[in-house]
Amino acid sequence: MDANEIRPAITANRVPTPTLERLATYLKCLHDVAQAGVTTISSAALQEMAGINASQFRKDLSYFGEFGRPGVGYHVADLHDRITAILHMDVDQRMLLVGAGNLGAALAGYTGLNDERLQLVAAFDNDPARIGRKLGQLKVEHVGSIATVNADLGARIGILAVPRSAAQAVATLMIAAGVRAILNFAPIILRVPPDVMVRNVCVTQELSVLCYHLEAMPAGHRHRQGEG
Amino acid sequence: MDANEIRPAITANRVPTPTLERLATYLKCLHDVAQAGVTTISSAALQEMAGINASQFRKDLSYFGEFGRPGVGYHVADLHDRITAILHMDVDQRMLLVGAGNLGAALAGYTGLNDERLQLVAAFDNDPARIGRKLGQLKVEHVGSIATVNADLGARIGILAVPRSAAQAVATLMIAAGVRAILNFAPIILRVPPDVMVRNVCVTQELSVLCYHLEAMPAGHRHRQGEG
Structure with a gap:
């Protein structure tokens, strides 16, 4: 293959890249929750404690099999280890x-x-x-x-x-x-x-996206006319 | 409104955030192409010169109306100005x-x-x-x-x-x-x-995503077609 071939980022399977990006965030949240002494948690409580979106969280995990137990929730340390393994961050x-x-x-x-x-x-x-x-x-x-x-x-x-x-x-x-x-x-x-x-x-x-959204904000939050 | 409400990023209209992210990249590419003395360019030539994905480029632009002329291509300076305006990067x-x-x-x-x-x-x-x-x-x-x-x-x-x-x-x-x-x-x-x-x-x-993809590549390097 041509070393100069132009291609988008490799996606080795069907897991969307935004899901992979969020997994790293979930790891951080689970770490914080564990530090706070929590051992088992629901996705709703995780949303409350760590600011993540609960339904997005469940959807993201669904790419990788079964996690948590209905009515019980997720075992924090176990989920942390499984996500670490999914991201291959358990190898050097x-x-x-x-x-x-x-x-x-x-x-x-x-x-x-x-x-x-x-x-x-x-x-x-x-x-x-x-x-x-x-x-x-x-x-x-x-x-x-x-x-x-x-x-x-x-x-x-x-x-x-x-x-x-x-x-x-x-x-x-x-x-x-x-x-x-x-x-x-x-x-x-x-x-x-x-x-x-x-x-x-x-x-x-990143700043371009922020600029776009600043100007696209609803009138109450806008300090300047945008072109709608 | 509750100052602690948890919400995903504002999306003020139907333009996907990845499209907005790519617009900033297109601006840089158009700048480089202009520096190289090119005044009119097709999306295929833009792919060749700047490494962008031509079909993605056309799709991204389609959110914002008509750009370029069939058989002629895009006027580089004009397209640069229009994208700058779309991102509201023409205001301080x-x-x-x-x-x-x-x-x-x-x-x-x-x-x-x-x-x-x-x-x-x-x-x-x-x-x-x-x-x-x-x-x-x-x-x-x-x-x-x-x-x-x-x-x-x-x-x-x-x-x-x-x-x-x-x-x-x-x-x-x-x-x-x-x-x-x-x-x-x-x-x-x-x-x-x-x-x-x-x-x-x-x-x-970012490193987590790289780790995931590194391990998802079989030993000996997987050569994969870009999936767009």
């Missing part, structure tokens, strides 16, 4: 980070990236001023060494926190080094082979 | 930022947040060590002054770049100060009144 996942600027530093310091299973194992940049410095627990290495470094580490997830102008070239380096899943923060559509998945985090895109 | 949008750590610094330095129309106008933190410092062009102010400061500025978009533990309290302050759209980077479901829209950027959630 090593990650590389390229880009050691402010965003890279924020990501390296983010506790969610350094739990037991999801581990940031190397950080890279191309700026001589940054190479050799510490980023969280990691020493920043030259991006040119990514293939050599990852031959040992075997990370399959790459986090791309570089400027737009460098993003495609760095993605290509990552892929050559064995990365098969990229979290991309650069505002660009990456061209990747069909076996590589990309998720984009685009701040401008 | 002022934004507040709360959280002046690494993430806040990355956001303040992000050029997309400081174009002509979308403007970051104030930055806040609660850490005395950060207050008074420069974050990009802005001086960091105490988060307690957000209502006073925004009484003058009138920003309706708030960017939340604080730790999870502080996020709900800061969101409540933002809303009391007049914010009606929040871009939230904290891994928490915010409880907001029905006239406030929240978009969440959750790194762990």
